[in-house]
Amino acid sequence: MSQGLVFDIKRYSINDGPGIRITIFLKGCPLNCLWCHNPESISPNIQKLFSTARCIGCGECCRVCPVQACRLTPGGLVTDDRLCNLCGKCAEACPTLATEMSGRYRSVDELLGIIEKERPFFDQSGGGVTFSGGEPLQQPEFLTEILEACGRKHIHRAVDTSGFVRTATLLKMAKSTDLFLYDLKMMDAERHRKYTGVDNRLILDNLRALAESGAAIQIRIPLIGGVNDDAANLEATAAFVAELQGAKKAVNLLPFHDVAKGKDVKLGRVRDLAGLHEPGGDGVAMAVELFSRYGLNANVGG
Ligand code: SF4
Ligand code: SF4
Incomplete structure (x- = not known):
């Protein structure tokens, strides 16, 4: 049985899928988003802060x-x-x-024991467990084992992914996932590379493939003033999401807040966030309205 490198566990989470959830954060991410809230998630190794x-x-x-x-x-x-x-x-x-x-290595049994303690909250609220990161699919063997173990216990399973993973890995994971929280940052490939370190083609192709597979998907868009809150990007995003196969996808807009400064200091990391800002009420309202024109139900948060 494999072990997973976990850097945080959040109980009573209400923003990572339906109901009251426990969110497990796995270490390691192939992206390096300038606005990342969890900079300690990027390295796939244990770190000292x-x-x-x-x-x-x-x-x-x-x-x-x-x-x-x-x-x-x-x-x-x-x-x-x-x-x-x-x-x-x-x-x-x-x-x-x-x-x-x-970062701490945990076995499937250890983690399952922690998750199962939350069952009363899951039962009351229709909640479950969410695997986030980092990019949880960076630890595919461990993620498969813990998802299957939760499935055997009839616990609702959500996976929060950047989509920057091998297509075969993602589609295999879909067999033991009840809901994907799929992050979409921006549609322009060059801008995506500039702000996240990677091209977005694989992310978009994977989202199409996942939708075609019939998986349940909720789209998550971090809304960052000065980066992706312009009308052209939001129009292109809404058009892309509206054309995905299957039922219309719910969209969650996550307004940017600069909350990672303290973590950067502890990691000895320096980031220049001068060009980024919180999107502001008008910008958020404009985004919600724009998505609704494409028949998409966009909510702020969650
Ligand atoms: S500095 Fe801390 S983590 Fe590193 S070897 Fe010493 S006790 Fe262990
Ligand atoms: S307070 Fe400072 S010196 Fe004391 S144990 Fe912690 S890191 Fe070490």
């Missing part, structure tokens, strides 16, 4: 480190990445959460 502001210089991490990778200096705590084996002992010992680890 550090917040200078929280560090009180107690030296506990240095005391427990088995390979002497941590060192307190006049300038603050320093970790030698060449020595650090990411064992996580420093994070366990840190009294202030200045040091944290992102």
Whole structure:
């Protein structure tokens, strides 16, 4: 039985599919979206996060480190990445959460046990489990096993995907997925590459193929001022979604908020978000109205 690298688990989630859900975030993503809310999801490896502001210089991490990778200096705590084996002992010992680890391997049985504890909420609300990321399909073997295990327990399963995966992998996963939350960023290939690091052709082709397979799909569009909230992109997106096979797809618009600044600092990552802004009420209302002209039911959030 395989293990999956999980970086977060969110209970009582009401924005990741129907009802009250538990959302499991898997590490690793082939995209690198400029606006990513979960920058710790991009690397497929365990990472050590550090917040200078929280560090009180107690030296506990240095005391427990088995390979002497941590060192307190006049300038603050320093970790030698060449020595650090990411064992996580420093994070366990840190009294202030200045040091944290992102990513923990979990078995299917362990995760299933966590998911099953939420069953009363699923039963009351028509909820279930959602696998998100990162890109959960980056761990296909583990995802298949946990989806099948949840299916045997009659738990509703949603998968939130960027669609940037091998078509065969996606269609295979559809056999054990009850609902896809499919992210569509923008229609122009060059602009897509500029802001996410990858071309969008595979994403669009996969969405068509998934719709043709009869899978249940909800479209998710991050609405980012200065990036994809212009009328031309929204028109092209709405036209594309309206032409997909099967029942008309529900569309969720997710207005951008710059919430990842603190995580960037802990990862030692710098992003220039100067050209991005929250889309504003008028822009969001315009988008909802535009999608409705194509016969699509667009909601804000979820
Ligand atoms: S993760 Fe382990 S090896 Fe790395 S600094 Fe912390 S205690 Fe030392
Ligand atoms: S244990 Fe935490 S608070 Fe203490 S020196 Fe290490 S990182 Fe800083």
